[in-house]
Amino acid sequence: MKKGFLVIFxxxxxxxxxxxxxxxxxxxxxxxxxxxxTEKQAEDIYNYRFYINYFKxxxxxxxxxxxxxxxxxxxxxxxxxxHYEIEDEAAKRREEIxxxxxxxxxxxxxxxxxxxxxxxxxxxxxxxxFLNFDKIRNMPNVSPIDAAAVLKRxxxxxxxxxxxxxxxxxxxxxxxxSNLRHYIYYKEKPHDKRLYFDYQLKYNDTPYREEPEEMYxxxxxxxxNPSNSYTTNLWQKYHMEQTEPAVTNKLRxxxxxxxxxxIMYSNNKGGTDLFxxxxxxxxxxxxxxxxxxxKFSQSNSLNIFLGNYRVTYGEGLxxxxxxFYSSRKTGFGFSKTIKGIIGDLSRTRExxxxxxxxxxxxxxxxxxxxxxxDYKDAIVYDSNGDGLFTxxxxxxxxxxxxxxxxxxxxxxxxxxxxPEEDAFKEDIIGGHLEYSPIIGSSIGITAYEATYDxxxxxxxxxxxxxxxxxxxxxxxxxxxxxxxxxxxxxxxKTGSYDRNYRRVYGFDWRTVINNTSLQGEYAELxxxxxxxxxxxDPKALVISSYTQFDNLYLLSLYRNYDLGFDxxxxxxxxxxxxxxxxxxxxxxxTLANPLMRDMYxxxxxxxxxxxxxxxxxxxxxxxxxxxxxxxxxxERKADxxxxxxxxxxxxxxxxxxxxxxxxxxHQTNRYDDDADRAVSxxxxxxxxIRAYLSNYDLLELEYRYLNVWQPPYTYLTNDPEPxxxxxxxxxxxxxxxxxxxxxxxxFNDNLKVKGSFIYWDGNGVSHWDWEDIEIDFMGxxxxxxxxxxxxxxxxx
Numbered sequence: 204m205k206k207g208f209l210v211i212f213x214x215x216x217x218x219x220x221x222x223x224x225x226x227x228x229x230x231x232x233x234x235x236x237x238x239x240x241t242e243k244q245a246e247d248i249y250n251y252r253f254y255i256n257y258f259k260x261x262x263x264x265x266x267x268x269x270x271x272x273x274x275x276x277x278x279x280x281x282x283x284x285x286h287y288e289i290e291d292e293a294a295k296r297r298e299e300i301x302x303x304x305x306x307x308x309x310x311x312x313x314x315x316x317x318x319x320x321x322x323x324x325x326x327x328x329x330x331x332x333f334l335n336f337d338k339i340r341n342m343p344n345v346s347p348i349d350a351a352a353v354l355k356r357x358x359x360x361x362x363x364x365x366x367x368x369x370x371x372x373x374x375x376x377x378x379x380x381s382n383l384r385h386y387i388y389y390k391e392k393p394h395d396k397r398l399y400f401d402y403q404l405k406y407n408d409t410p411y412r413e414e415p416e417e418m419y420x421x422x423x424x425x426x427x428n429p430s431n432s433y434t435t436n437l438w439q440k441y442h443m444e445q446t447e448p449a450v451t452n453k454l455r456x457x458x459x460x461x462x463x464x465x466i467m468y469s470n471n472k473g474g475t476d477l478f479x480x481x482x483x484x485x486x487x488x489x490x491x492x493x494x495x496x497x498k499f500s501q502s503n504s505l506n507i508f509l510g511n512y513r514v515t516y517g518e519g520l521x522x523x524x525x526x527f528y529s530s531r532k533t534g535f536g537f538s539k540t541i542k543g544i545i546g547d548l549s550r551t552r553e554x555x556x557x558x559x560x561x562x563x564x565x566x567x568x569x570x571x572x573x574x575x576x577d578y579k580d581a582i583v584y585d586s587n588g589d590g591l592f593t594x595x596x597x598x599x600x601x602x603x604x605x606x607x608x609x610x611x612x613x614x615x616x617x618x619x620x621x622p623e624e625d626a627f628k629e630d631i632i633g634g635h636l637e638y639s640p641i642i643g644s645s646i647g648i649t650a651y652e653a654t655y656d657x658x659x660x661x662x663x664x665x666x667x668x669x670x671x672x673x674x675x676x677x678x679x680x681x682x683x684x685x686x687x688x689x690x691x692x693x694x695x696k697t698g699s700y701d702r703n704y705r706r707v708y709g710f711d712w713r714t715v716i717n718n719t720s721l722q723g724e725y726a727e728l729x730x731x732x733x734x735x736x737x738x739x740d741p742k743a744l745v746i747s748s749y750t751q752f753d754n755l756y757l758l759s760l761y762r763n764y765d766l767g768f769d770x771x772x773x774x775x776x777x778x779x780x781x782x783x784x785x786x787x788x789x790x791x792x793t794l795a796n797p798l799m800r801d802m803y804x805x806x807x808x809x810x811x812x813x814x815x816x817x818x819x820x821x822x823x824x825x826x827x828x829x830x831x832x833x834x835x836x837x838e839r840k841a842d843x844x845x846x847x848x849x850x851x852x853x854x855x856x857x858x859x860x861x862x863x864x865x866x867x868x869h870q871t872n873r874y875d876d877d878a879d880r881a882v883s884x885x886x887x888x889x890x891x892i893r894a895y896l897s898n899y900d901l902l903e904l905e906y907r908y909l910n911v912w913q914p915p916y917t918y919l920t921n922d923p924e925p926x927x928x929x930x931x932x933x934x935x936x937x938x939x940x941x942x943x944x945x946x947x948x949x950f951n952d953n954l955k956v957k958g959s960f961i962y963w964d965g966n967g968v969s970h971w972d973w974e975d976i977e978i979d980f981m982g983x984x985x986x987x988x989x990x991x992x993x994x995x996x997x998x999x
Contacts, residue, residue: 224283225859226898227264228257232381236825237859238281244269250367258284319455319465320545324386326399327460331363331387333501335564336643341541342386347722348751349379351643351715358642364389374718376751398458405451411443411472414804415605419443422797425616437608437798447472453548463494467548473606487578487625490555492546506544506562511555513547514573515540516635517711517724518745521649523774526551526603528807531835532776533760533818534722535749540774544571553580553603554772554807556631569637569647574630580604581626582799584670585619586660592621597660600692601771603805608798619673620795627657643715649726650708651772658703661692670795671786677793684842685785688811693769699731707770708734709743719750728768741767745775754822763813766840770808776816777809778835778848785841811840828854830864845875862893883913899949907941940964958990 225234227248236245247269252258261284264270321343329338331353339350352374356363363369368389370380411419419438438444449472455465468477468489475484492510499505515523518534524547532538544562547555560573579601586597592610602622610623633651662670667690668682669675695702709726723746725737732739747760762776782788782803791800814837822828832851838844848870855863868887891905913935941963949955964984 224281226285227282228252228285234859237856238278240274240278241269244274254365254367260284319548320541321386322401323457323460323463327457328386328388329460331369331383331389332357334387335502335504335566336639336645337542337564337569339383341539341543342383343539344382344536345379346376346535346749346751346756347643347713347715347720348718348749349375349383351720352379354642362389377753396459398456400454400456402455403451403453405453406448407450408448411605414800416443418605418791418797418800418804421792424612441473443473449474450477451550452477455548461496461498463496463546464492465546465548466491469550469552471604471606488552490548490557492548494546503565504563506560506564508544508546508560509558511547511557512560512573513541513545513549513551514556514560514571514633515542516571516647516649517709517726518722518747518776519774520724520726520743520745521707521709521770522633522651522772524551524554524556524772525549525774526553526555526805526807528774528780528809530778530780531816531833532774533747533758533816534776535758536831544573553601553805558631567639569639569645570635572632572634573651574632576628576630578625579627579629580607580622580624581657582620582802583610583623583626584621584795590615592623594657597658597696598626599661600659600769600802602799602802603807604798604801605805613796617673618796620670620799622796622798622801627655630654643720644713646710646712648708648710650706652704652706654704655695656703659693659695661690661694664690671799672790672793673795674793677790681786681790681793683786686841688766688782688785688841689787691766691769691811693728693730693767697731705729705770706734707772718752719748721746721748723747726768726770726773728770730767741765741769743768743770743773743775756820758816758818760816760818761814762809762816762837764809764811764840766811768811773808775809777812778814778837778846779810779812779839780806781808781810782806783810812837813840814838826856828856830854844872846870846872847874860895864891864893865889866891883911885909885911901945901947903943903945905941905943905945907943909937909939909941911937911939913937938964953994955993956990957993959988961987963987 225238227235230249232245232249235249236242238245240248244267247267248264251267256263258264261275261279261282263284264275264278265272320341324342331339334353336347336350336354339345339353340347352372353363353369355374356372363372366380366384366389369375369384370377372380410416416438419441420436422437423434424436424440425434449470451467451469453465453467453469455463457463466489468480468485470476470488474488480488490511492508492512494509495507497505513524519532519540523540529538532540534540543564544560555577556573556575557577558573558575560571562571563569580603582599582602583592583596584599585592587593587595591614599620604622604624607624608622610621610626613621631651631653633649635647635649637645637647639645661667664682664687668678668686671686671689672678672682693705695704706729707726708729709724711722711724713720713722715721723744725742725744727737727740727742730740743762743764745760745762747758750757760776764775764777780803785803786794787800787803791797794800814835816833816835816837818831818833820829820831830852833849835846835848837846839846848868850866850868852864852866855865866887866889868885870885871882872884873882887907887909889905889907891903893901893903895901941961943959943961945957945959947955947957962985
């Protein structure tokens, strides 16, 4: 294996030496910096092309003062000049940002709704001289420090006239300015009244992942017909082994920056196709919005939304409505969220808000209000014991179903719990107030109240175990300390109160001091405490600090979530999602209904944790970068398990055409007691080669090795005789390998094909692959082949 990789490496190296020359009319600044010239010469070449003119010949370099004849002769065999035709401004801009639009269009999950907003900014940019703090901070990879630096300069009645001027702004980072420039312009232009449309179609026929497949195969049903009766399962009954596509159709329109509208219909696997739905189906599963954004002055604006919308404030502890979970969501870099209210055409369904929202923004004050009325899915149980699931029965919790089922199919069966589609009506009213005394500093209050037309009732642990696991042997043997996370779910009816609502409130803050940003949020779920007294109800807290330099950033974060903080719209930072390691995860086959496992599989909430997280990135040299290294130390609240996790990535790029990456991960559970039989240790090492064989060919090779040292499965070590040993003995070591080859070929500037071949051997350890459009988690072992075709049909 090692010899094979050495041969491949040498082949790539020789191929790169013979690679095509760098095109100065198309090269990025980073690509130009890889040439054997000074950093100033590279910037001067890039700025000449960006601000003055495209190169017509290699000898145009002599018009740049810092490039002498000796430098020209040195560059001549390394570079080339392609022909460039002048286009109209809109077409030219689309050409410049095409790769960004392509990247945004492939985003899934958490960033899906935000990608629409960023794409709008790309097509119809804003004047940077009139943006407020949140508008700048909401741009991709722009930090609060960068936003404060721009506003502090504008507060001095200064004006930013071009990108070079933006880079000279005191306090702004290179990465902040280089990312911001794609979404802004600098001088006032004639009002753009053009109408823009875009349509997206996403067709996904990926098979069910292993967890849902196992869930459906263990959900048994009795089938009765005139000839005979027999037992089957959901997998067989609905022929789930056949490929069932999930199709998303999305149409958006916008008139300049004043109004936007959109409509979307997305069906999950097994759902009703767009061409077979009626108005009721669309009302239930479709999404739409209309947004109006009048500007009363350069510094005051109003945003009004009707239909579906997305709300995020603070650190996402009180309100962030998405169906998708993201681990280690710091709010910086690629894990940021858009603060405020935006139209929502994402695939979020369970936690979608539908109604009306308005947001007023001014330099000192921000205010927002939102109302929503919609039906939600839930786990219901036969609380009155009549063998039916009716509106009189109680609910356990919200659930996001992988595939929608109604509780009717489980009536008159042995199942006492079931997921129910549109089980209850949820009415929400909420708002946000924020005061900003100085640039970069603010304090805000966010709150919402959700009212329900049915009761959430969660029993105490002694009764809950038998409700979750009807078999007494399972209830007494498999209900563990971790399942206290299920028992901590919110109830609208208890022995001390009877209500029809859930109320969450909190406050957030932020301040920027020189090159450091401090921010945080505190939230409480009202249970039986005093609304005006802090700390007497289940609570959540996130505090973070972010310091940036030109080649370095330092991020530290502290979080602490109570076990009883059951806010379905909370999306705080965490390592694991809610219900990880509970019976909903580990013992789904013992549950009152295996479909309850969707509570864990599709959970979007953070698990109750307390911990500290540190992250950094440092560029030692233009060839060598420590790319996102972090360490996280935390304690899980449900069972007190203490864990430490480390990851580091080292990138080496000796020449532009070749990049080498080495990544290492380590995690230890129960690190505080090596003698504990629950101690597990995971190590993962990844090596990756990225090579441009030519201007049209990119090859990537990756090898990943994992080993996990963990307690053995008890069914492999227990004494088979009744009354024998039931304690796991010793430890076991699992190994896993992963080999991947990615190849991209550009036929021309508009057409490219990308493909990947993967071989993996899991041995009980999971692998993942970041495909062209989504992340795919893979099971025990196998091979996989995929490819994608990208075609830019026209400049429009």
